[in-house]
Amino acid sequence: MKITVMGASGRIGTRLVDNLRQAGIEVISASPTFGVNSVTGECLRPAIAGADAVIDVTNAASFGDDSALDFFRASTRNLLAASADAGVRHYLALSVVGTPRLVESDYFRAKMVQENLIRAARRPYTILHSTQFFEFISGVIDMGADGDSFRLPSAYIKPIAADDVAEILAELAMGAPRNDTLEINGNAQFGLDEIARMHLAANEDSRQVITDDSARYYGVELNDDTLLPLKTARVGALRYEDWLNRSMAD
Ligand SMILES: NC(=O)c1ccc[n+]([C@@H]2O[C@H](COP(=O)([O-])OP(=O)(O)OC[C@H]3O[C@@H](n4cnc5c(N)ncnc54)[C@H](OP(=O)(O)O)[C@@H]3O)[C@@H](O)[C@H]2O)c1
Numbered sequence: 001m002k003i004t005v006m007g008a009s010g011r012i013g014t015r016l017v018d019n020l021r022q023a024g025i026e027v028i029s030a031s032p033t034f035g036v037n038s039v040t041g042e043c044l045r046p047a048i049a050g051a052d053a054v055i056d057v058t059n060a061a062s063f064g065d066d067s068a069l070d071f072f073r074a075s076t077r078n079l080l081a082a083s084a085d086a087g088v089r090h091y092l093a094l095s096v097v098g099t100p101r102l103v104e105s106d107y108f109r110a111k112m113v114q115e116n117l118i119r120a121a122r123r124p125y126t127i128l129h130s131t132q133f134f135e136f137i138s139g140v141i142d143m144g145a146d147g148d149s150f151r152l153p154s155a156y157i158k159p160i161a162a163d164d165v166a167e168i169l170a171e172l173a174m175g176a177p178r179n180d181t182l183e184i185n186g187n188a189q190f191g192l193d194e195i196a197r198m199h200l201a202a203n204e205d206s207r208q209v210i211t212d213d214s215a216r217y218y219g220v221e222l223n224d225d226t227l228l229p230l231k232t233a234r235v236g237a238l239r240y241e242d243w244l245n246r247s248m249a250d
Pocket residue numbers: 006007008009010011012013030031032033034036037038039040057058059060061075094095096097111129130131132133136
């Protein structure tokens with residue numbers, strides 16, 4: 001079996017490539033680092049030729065204004081067209097739990113366009129919706145920066161380790177297309193304000209977190225459950241506390 005990983009140099013991509021290779025899969029690593037560009041189309045067709053599956057774990061370099069929309073629209077169109085020409089039997093993409101509820105944000109509107117293009121292409125596919133990665137929690141906290149403190153809502157999240165996401169995505173890629181969207185999350189639920197306090201305490205950062213339910217996430221006001229999955233397919237094994245301890249020790 002041969003699989004092309006688009007976004008192979010990224011947070012999920014590097015882990016995914018390792019997992020697939022360990023499972024004996026022939027992997028083509030693709031991204032600008034490897035001379036392959038899904039937006040301009042540079043070396044895209046040779047990277048996909050002969051692949052049984054294509055996994056899209058790319059991300060836009062910039063999220064503001066229309067840049068994420070331009071990225072995901074062009075990249076997904078090119079990837080789908082090249083996959084169709086190559087007769088790829090399974091197209092997979094990683095997206096975010098709650099995307100349809102977050103489309104007020106430029107970034108999530110772009111992810112929605114990516115997903116809709118995949119569904120409209122009528123090719124066998126699997127879309128995996130993941131909750132926020134543990135590795136991304138510091139970025140979520142920074143969104144709430146307000147001078148010397150942070151303003152974050154108490155809305156719930158169930159974050160998951162990038163290692164768990166990559167493991168589940170590799171398993172899905174080796175299986176049959178689901179022609180559906182599956183959801184995965186971590187094994188514990190936290191308020192955004194609560195996880196920010198845990199993260200800052202572990203980093204011996206004394207800055208205060210102020211609970212503010214009107215504070216926005218990517219410009220969107222959240223309900224308690226906006227960021228929670230509706231129907232979880234799989235739960236990641238790693239606990240946030242253990243991951244924090246491990247990353248502090250590294
Ligand atoms: N962060 C979260 O908590 C979270 C949660 C759920 C889902 N997701 C989704 O997970 C996906 C992957 O996220 P990540 O954090 O692993 O991303 P990342 O670490 O930022 O990696 C992005 C990847 O995209 C590649 N890329 C950028 N421009 C490209 C282009 N023009 N052509 C081909 N490849 C290109 C990069 O390649 P180079 O390094 O070579 O430029 C890199 O390999 C995203 O789509 C995101 O929406 C994220």
